[in-house]
Amino acid sequence: MTKIVSNKRGAIGILSALVMGFALVMAALSLVLTGISSRANAFTLSQSENVLISTEGCAEEALVQLSRNHDYSGAALTISGVSCVAAVQGNGDVRDVTITGSRGTITHNLLIRVSFLPSFHITQWSD
Numbered sequence: 001m002t003k004i005v006s007n008k009r010g011a012i013g014i015l016s017a018l019v020m021g022f023a024l025v026m027a028a029l030s031l032v033l034t035g036i037s038s039r040a041n042a043f044t045l046s047q048s049e050n051v052l053i054s055t056e057g058c059a060e061e062a063l064v065q066l067s068r069n070h071d072y073s074g075a076a077l078t079i080s081g082v083s084c085v086a087a088v089q090g091n092g093d094v095r096d097v098t099i100t101g102s103r104g105t106i107t108h109n110l111l112i113r114v115s116f117l118p119s120f121h122i123t124q125w126s127d
Helices: 008-068
Strands: 074-079 082-089 094-103 106-115 121-126
Touching: 008 074, 008 082, 008 094, 008 106
Parallel strands: none
Antiparallel strands: 074 082, 082 094, 094 106, 106 121
């Protein structure tokens, strides 16, 4: 018959080392995932800013066209890979210009109100 010697201190030491090792691995994994998430958020923010800038460029082009031709009704434009649709509503001295710019899943909308009296000028610009 074999006698099994029980060493409780050794078992507790091994168990403690395993628990601490697991905790360290989980902390490291958490840091890695947080870093990846932060990079993804920064990339999305950068892309969103690019879409907004291009959408504003589309708005400026639509405003130039409308100032030259008061019957301008809008158009589809592409600036820096951003697809934009400009639409002009209203008649008379006040017009609303709506701009929708998008690339992938990111979309920005602008509403611009212009008046022709006393001269062509923007009375409202909102996101």
